[in-house]
Amino acid sequence: MIPFSYARANDAAAALQFFANGAAKYLGGGTNLVDLMRETIERPARLIDVTSLSDSIEETADGGIVIGGAARNTAIAEHRLIRTRFPLLSRAIVAGASPQIRNMATTAGNVLQRTRCAYFYDNDAARCNKREPGQGCDAIEGFNRYHAILGASSACIATHPSDMCVALAALDAVVYLQGTEGKRTVPLSDFHRLPGDRPDIETVMRPGELITAVELPPKPMAVNSTYRKVRDRASYAFALVSVAAAIKIEAGVVGDVRIALGGVAHKPWRAMKAEAALRGQPATDVSFRAAAELELADAKAQAHNAFKVELAKRTIAAVLTDLSGDAA
Template identity: 70%
Template sequence: MIPFTYTRASNAAEAIRLAGVRDVKYIGGGTNLVDLLRETIERPAALVDVTGLSSTIERRGNGGLLIGAAVRNTALAEHREVRTRYPVLARAVLAGASGQIRNMATVGGNILQRTRCAYFYDTDGSRCNKRFPGQGCDAIDGFNRTHAILGASSSCVATHPSDMCVALAALDAVVHLEGAAGARTVPLTDLHRLPGDHPEVETVLEPGELITAVELPALPAATRSTYRKVRDRASYAFALVSVAAALEVDNGRVKDVRLALGGVAHKPWRARRAETALKGGPATGHTFRAAAEAELAAAKPLRDNGFKIELASRAMTAVLSELAGVDA
């Protein structure tokens, strides 16, 4: 491991000040960053501990929830209002990791975790444009069963690993940021970038910018929501495909629907084509299947992961049918 200094910031302003004077990484629970340090993928000169940021979950005046960046994943999943008003989020967090990891991991860190692509972690023998831009991507012609089918590029086919972020994408969550230029908000769906020609640039955060909170809007459809994760084993594997869905049905027709997919793209994938196809239409297994197929029409599978198209389509249909109480 390469030497670095460590400082604990007592608030966001101190953390931003420390990040502005040297090559710094913010650290929360460290459940991903410590692994990256061990593998020398991340090589910061300094770590700034931001676990002193807000760890509260508060109801907003508009009826939404404001979740502090330092809230532990366990606390998020167990929070009464999250479980009752946004069950999709609680279920996604519980599907994401073991209890030990959830007890350490923070909301801000979960959002910024990096891909688990094996070629990204293989620093000894694999080419990876995320680690060294312009080097190439060995996953494209390698073992790519777990890789992206949507939004990928010739530079990178890695997927985003977070379960929590898939639920946040479906819920129209907004991320609160602070940096040297001041405070701003970014929709979660716009925070992560598709790879394009620069997969090493994974988010729209500016250097030294810090996640301080995540805001959930008041969303009636979210009370009837769920998360389904399809994986190779039941015990805390990363998703082959996952679906976060919220559905509001009125007189047999779709009044509102929110859909996002995990395990299929470089970022949490908001399924807007499917949502558009469903809104106002009948809530039936047939229409759910047609909407899923419309969303996946743009999929571009690799040699080993073409099965994800049918898997994602079936998972979306099954989840929506379950929420609507109809046959898939």
């Protein structure tokens, strides 16, 4: 690793003060950042350990939940309120990484893990616009089975690997940010960027800003929600396609629905088109398939991942059918 200095912050104000210049990085569980530093892909001059900041998981007055930025993934997945009110979030987390990594990874760090692919990691031999803007992308002409089918660009086709964030996108989660100029909130669905011509810029965060918490607004329909992850092996692998969904059905009609996709884009992909198409429609397999077709209408496959387009459609429809139970 390239030498760096280390400081532990006991609160957000101290973390912001330690930041001082743009060469610092905040350190959570380290499961992505430490790995990337060892590969010299990330080269911070200073690490600011923010694992002592709030890790609380607390109910809000209106029935939502605020999760501290330092809360570990396991703590969220096992929390009684999350399991009962937002089961898709528990299910998304336990579908991700390994138990050891879930014990380490923080909420903020999970949100801020790099959107990445094998070519991003291969800094000895591969070109990558995310590592070196303007260099070119070897994934586009390379092995791209795992890559994006929605919202990609000619500069980057990597996918955001988080499972947790897919559930957060479906839940209308809100990211709490704190910077030297004050506090602000950003909906999770707007927090990550599509690659465009600057795939090295992955979020809307400003330099030095810190994620202090993520809020789950109250969502009674989330009681009927789940997360399905399709991958090449049974466990401990990134998603080829994943679907987080919640649905409310009234008298056989879709009253409301939330759908988000993982493994298909540079960011957690909120399926707004499919949601809009479904509201007010009969809760049937035909409706679900039609909505999935609409969401994937603009999909653009690479040489090795055309299967993802159909896989995403079928997984959306299957998840919604399962959640509909006898109502469908």
